[in-house]
Amino acid sequence: MASRSKTLWYCTACGNESPKWMGQCPACKEWNTMVEAPAAPKGAAAAPAPGGEGRRPMKLAEVAMRSQERLSLGIGEVDRILGGGLVRGSLVLIGGEPGIGKSTLSLQIPLCCPSLKVLYATGEESAQQVKMRSDRLGGDPSNCHIFCETLVENIIDEAVRMQPDLVIVDSVQTMSTAAAESTPGSVSSVKEVAAALLRFAKQSGIAVIIIGHITKDGFIAGPKILEHIVDVVLQFEGENRGAYRILRGIKNRFGSTSEIAVFEMTGTGLKEVANPSEMLIPMHGEALSGTAVCAMLDGTRPLLFEVQALVSSAVYATAQRSATGFDARRLNMLLAVLEKRAGFKLAQKDVFLNMAGGLKVTDPACDLAVIASVLSSNFDYPVPPDCCFAAEVGLSGEIRPVSQTERRITEAARLGFKRIFISDFSARTPQPEGLRVIRVADVPALVKALFRA
Secondary structure, three states, rough: OOOOOEEEEOOOOOEEEEEOOOOEEOOOOOOOEEEEEEEOOOOOOOOOOOOOOOOOOHHHHHHHOOOOEEEEEOOOHHHOOOOEEOOOOOOOEEEEOOOOOHHHHHHHHHHOOOOEEEEEEEEEOOOOHHHHHHHHHHOOOOEEEEEOOOHHHHHHHHHHOOOEEEEEEEEEOOEOOOOOOOOOOOOOHHHHHHHHHHHHHHOOOOEEEEEEEOOOOOEEEOOOHHHHHHOOEEEEEEOOOOOOEEEEEEEEEOOOOEEEEEEEEEOEEEEOOOHHHHOOOOOOOOOOOOOOEEEEEEOEEEEEEEEEEEEEEEOOOOEEEEEEEOOOOHHHHHHHHHHHHOOOOOOOOEEEEEHHHHOOOHHHHHHHHHHHHHHHHHHHOOOOOOOOOOOOEEEOOOEEOOOHHHHHHHHHOOOOOEEEEEEEOOOOOOOOOEEEEEEEEEEEHHHHHHHHH
């Protein structure tokens, strides 16, 4: 009788293994994330520690330090978000929705930097399809080698023979490995493919970029261990039907994780946006009610963008609350603060909020701009277009200071704003010429300074 292959249940959120199905993962406590897949054979190698050939323990004081050699990818914004370039021997994961520009960016890298010898391994497209996209993007393809293959062992063998500067794998979900009997894209297959590429990158010193898809919830598909294995995780944000894309550093072992790069999708590929504030600030001639400009800080880069709100009478018994690019629970909290601390009755009104440019905002400095835009729409009174806001709002209605206020003020002055509203408790700094800094202590003070001036 033929022996039945053993299967295990894997959690797609954290990669935890279990011999049986469970409704809740015991490791990460997520519900309904267990999927069945064939178990890896006993001889399959696990992801190694990046120690090279030597396995002898060493004293930390005896470890010789050497400068990390970085490769410039020919795209300034990508080099900046990586911390100055791509480190040799590193494993980089680029994730994003279908059609948002992952493959476009990965192909633009060898086209923009022909000095790098690149092996581009694709399991999703034919060589003719890649050639068509290359002709549309332009650039110099003389040093880019296309390899249509889905078995990761063959890709590694070819890379060992060619000795390129960079290997690009598109995508990790289409790759298979002899170490896993499961189908490509399954939990065990993705884990073993990533482990094999990590071993190759650390032992050879050749940098590897892998492309990964994301789930409907916005997380990178496959086990969570995939993000733990790689050195750098970059994720695309924004609407794939819009013109602008944001590349955000989620993890970076060689640099800051608080950097973003902004691109514009054009007919010839992704174009760098050196000054994102100019594309995110208001694009209408006359002042409109329900709009306010926020001075946000994303990583080390100050950004000024437009917050849009619409307040209208509720059609149904329960008022609607909708937020795009902003936490809906925080919107409800700010509306409760307006009603409890400032006396504005919004319980019977629908409130819709939108962050312009497809941004997903987590900076608490956006609170003051949200309140200003909501009140502006409620009063149908426009906020002056030369005003911007940068402060957090507390539950008692107080206006709280945010970090690096001086950088936000400098960016607002550079873009020609005349007034900026900040917390009265912020540190005192010199005012730039042409910009008036208005300090407010609570929400009633904001209303008085903004709408009754």
